[in-house]
Amino acid sequence: MSLKMVLVFPAFSLYLSPNKITENYKKMIPRIYDTLLNDHFIQNRQMAFLAGPRQVGKTTTSQAGDNEQRYLNWDNQADRLAIIKGPDAIAEKLGLNELGKRNKALVFDELHKYSKWKIFLKGFFDLYGKNLQITVTGSARLNVYKHGGDSLMGRYFLYRMHPLSVAEIISPEIIEREIRPPRKIENDLIKQLLQFGGFPEPYIRADTRFYNRWKNLRLELLFNEDLRDLSNIQEISQLKVLAEILKQQAGQLTNYSSFSNSINVSVDTIRRWLSTLEYIYYSFSVRPWFNNVPKSLRKQPKIYLWDWSMVPDKGARNENFIASHLLKAVHFWTDGGFGDYGLFYLRDKNKREVDFLITKNDRPWILVEVKTSASNRLSPHLKYYSQLLKVKHSFQVSMEAPYVNQDCFDEDTPVIVPASTLLSQLI
DSSP states (O other): OOHHHHHTGGGGGGTSOHHHHHHHHHHSSOOHHHHHHHHHHHHOOSEEEEEOOTTSSHHHHHTOOSSOEEEEETTSHHHHHHHHHOHHHHHHHHTTTSTTOOSEEEEEESGGGSTTHHHHHHHHHHHHGGGEEEEEEESHHHHHHHTSOOTTTTSEEEEEOOOOOHHHHHOOOOOSSSOOOOOOOOHHHHHHHHHHOSSHHHHHHOOHHHHHHHHHHHHHHIIIIIHHHHOOOOOHHHHHHHHHHHHHTTTSBOOHHHHHHHHTSOHHHHHHHHHHHHHTTSEEEEEEOOTTOTTBOOSOOEEEESSGGGOOSHHHHHHHHHHHHHHHHHHHHHHTTSOOEEEEEEEBTTOOEEEEEEEETTEEEEEEEEESSOOSSOOHHHHHHHHHHTOSEEEEEESSSOOOOSOGGGOOSOEEEEHHHHHHTOO
């Protein structure tokens, strides 16, 4: 898709209602998660949990199937009353006890706002799930409760939905291995992705005024609605200050004491608030890998934003951009059953550092060092850790280097690669 093709569609906004505008914008770019969800129900009996940030496209994807489908939203009063009454009330509402009406696709949206949602789902799935394709969408709480005692174990598979990425824009198809062949993307589209972020509507509209309004509204909902539902935190204004600091320090080592002094709260409170910001998909952390690394850092994470477009510094935004792409790949590969993947960084007490390490089944697999300029000099730290950990692939990623139509995963020694080439081979 060229930039001109993207920009021609906003003219429709002159004639359509706001809801219709949103619907049309989100349909313009097929998502890889549409295929993922469809494949899930072909192969599995379990429910599909689709978790991810606000505005990332969960509801649109959950309603993208061709099957006859019913949609229940906790925020709809009639749906909420039926859910509270229990599984039998839902079955009656949808006619699940009637012959010929059993094979349906059913979506529960925002169900995590119901305090007894897990108990409800367990009972509903056990009674009526045999002939239903059940999708449950939500944001933080699907992950929050996953960490506790899981009464739904064996009844669902979790899929973590991310913003648009380079590879997904090029092609939303799913392949049967982790790495794709390289494919070119127009430079203008990468610039658009960096500037407006990967959330579908602002990316597609590519309009600065709309983006600013959308961003402010999303943050308002995150802090005044999601945060309220998730926690008992009262000091919202102070937590917003912490969120603002994270924008300015994306990718830097976390200094809990510095945050504590800046906001005038305890270190324990800072730790708790940082966890909360991760739960509502404002930020994510990358922790140090220390196995077989002499004098490695062990505790301090680096923190990045889910919406990299909010990071003001160019270099930090580029690093956050790559971090987001790598995290998306790690989550997609893990959720898809390719193996167990993790995202880390490397740093020792001699200040030798590499930005990112992807592990596969607890073994170092891919090293990534991010550079804005197209330098011809390989980082000595990349070489050092590549030899130390015997990593299969080591990349120094240049944001400014032009696309090269060559599979960078054919290389088994440290190599400088264009960001557009590497990212086209991920998810």
